[in-house]
Amino acid sequence: MSLSRARRCAGPSRRDFLQVGAIGGLGLTLPGFLGMQAAARADQVHFETVEGPAKGVIYIYLPGGLAQQESWDPKPLAPAEYRGPLGSIKTKVPGAEFGATFPKMASIVDKCVVLRGFTHGEAAHERGTHNMFTGYRPSPALKFPSMGSVVAHEFEPKNNLPQYVCVPGQPNEFAGTGYLSSSYAPFTVGGDPASSGFKVRDLSLPGGVDEARFTRRRRLLDAVNDHFAATESADSLDAVGTFYDRAYGLIGNPKAREAFDLDKEDDKTRDRYGRNQAGARMLLARRLVEAGSRFVTLTYGGWDMHDKIADGIKRNGPELDQALSTLINDLDERGLLDSTLVCVGTEFGRTPKINATAGRDHWAKVFSVLMAGGGLKRGVIHGSSDATASEPDTDPVTVMDWAATVYDRLGIKAEKELMAPGGRPIEIVDGGSPIQAILA
Known part of the structure; x- marks a missing residue:
């Protein structure tokens, strides 16, 4: 406690x-x-928070909007203009297929949970990003804290490490403290871990x-x-x-x-993750949660593929496939997967139909989020989209449901109230419930 x-x-x-x-x-x-x-912040109401099964979170954010059809929810039976040009492959979960660019992830989906009915309806980058970092829809009246800052607020540091770390830097304004004191801001490493001679500044x-x-x-x-x-x-x-x-x-x-020192890892491990941005960032995230950080956010790639989506996925997908599958396997081999919650999110999905420039546009009615470990079941495809990935078909998941699930696995009560400026009580998550079907 x-x-x-x-x-x-x-x-x-x-x-x-x-x-x-x-x-x-x-x-x-x-x-x-x-x-x-220097501006005054309201006092925060604190109660004891009891650790849950997840002792740490690695939040892998794919900015721009990863297409569900080319990743975790392909539609092999849809007409060509819907299913896209890259094809799909079978996974370890019977009846579930992944985009063909992700063969390594397909081989370990039996360790994962895929939420295929994720929906929030915000098709603008800024608003979708706000949702996925705070668990709230944007409001002109209040600036909400990121999930990482809430976690830093709820737990004292372990082993002298920052509770909340962003790799390589704070990715957007919504990853900050919102109405909480700025003492709960993320520590940023200040450079790309994949760079030659990378050192974390100020350490x-x-x-x-x-x-x-x-x-x-x-x-x-x-x-x-x-x-x-x-x-x-x-x-x-x-x-x-x-x-x-x-x-x-x-x-x-x-x-x-x-x-923070990747040089402490042997060459075999560095090669296994990949000596690139995705590999270095995920390896650093593993080192940080292993050492005691509670919430590590990292970004990789650019997924806003309005044009030539096949080229974009081929350019970004293989590094993500290698690094993410290695991260999940590595955590499992070290006995850390059950206590580390891995989340792979993006601000929204892409349109059901390929457009005139061979890409897909913004689509927030339905998309997919992948998770693993941290007190979740293994090998679960939860919910579904319809035949063309246009809208949820079964078991839709809201941002609030997902955020409540993340907090629940950490031991944080989503209905707990914090105090915003002026003494206004604000629930950590307003509505939503942990997704019971995926909890171990």
Whole structure:
């Protein structure tokens, strides 16, 4: 069990500026965490959150809108203008086929859940992305927190690691803290793990600062902090102090720093995932959840294929197929799949019919989301779309249902209320229920 504590950021104080100055020589910027806003945030209502079967989440987001017909829900019996040019292949689940570009995923679908009746009706990129990062439809009246920020809000850090990490960076504005304090913002690695010589910024001590000097500066900072804590009572001091405690804990703990170091993996593992963007990002995500991060979001590819969809899928699909299948197998082999929830999402699907430029346009009436592990059953195709992938046919799944399922597997009550600005109680998920048919 872990209990998060409420905090309020009331604005920058003398202590804020002294702290920044005191450790500025260390280069401690820690992107995301140093985005703590000066604007006041409402107090958050906290209750004990009990861990569920999922100890961590890897959320693989495919921006642009992955076509369900070319991936997890092909229609081999539909007319050619609907089924598309790439064909389909059988999977390990009897009667279920995948797009022909995903043979490795087809071979391990017996470890997965596929939601084929996913629907939300938002066919604009920004609105669909908002749905898939927050579990809420967009509202002009309130900025909702991402699921990763809610998870960071509900659990204390483990092993000095950030609770919420975005790889390679925060992918969009909806992946942020919303109405929550910006102390729950994601830590971003600040570069592409597939790049030669990749290093996570701000995790190494700068030249001329050894461990002993680092410790002395920390003690000096603690003394300054203690002085102001004794003379000032603003809640913001506690919030800023907590941030620096966590930042120092990350930099000062070699094991925590090593979680971000892909060089600790052997060549065989690197090759197995693929020495490319998809492989490096998913391998880093595995290392982070294995070490103690709760929610890791990563993006891969561009799936907004209005033109020549066959070329686009052939260009992006094989790397995704290799890396994703390896990630699921690797977690399973390490005994981590049952405690790690893998989600593969996208903002919407694509139109049932191939268009005049050999692509597919936006379509949010029905699409597919793939999941694995984290307290879910294995080998389940849940729900279906109709014969042309135009709309749900059986067991439709809403964004709220899906978000409630993710939170449920972590042990978070979706109906729990957090406090938005002005003291307004807001449920973590407004409506929706965990999808009982897929829960182990």
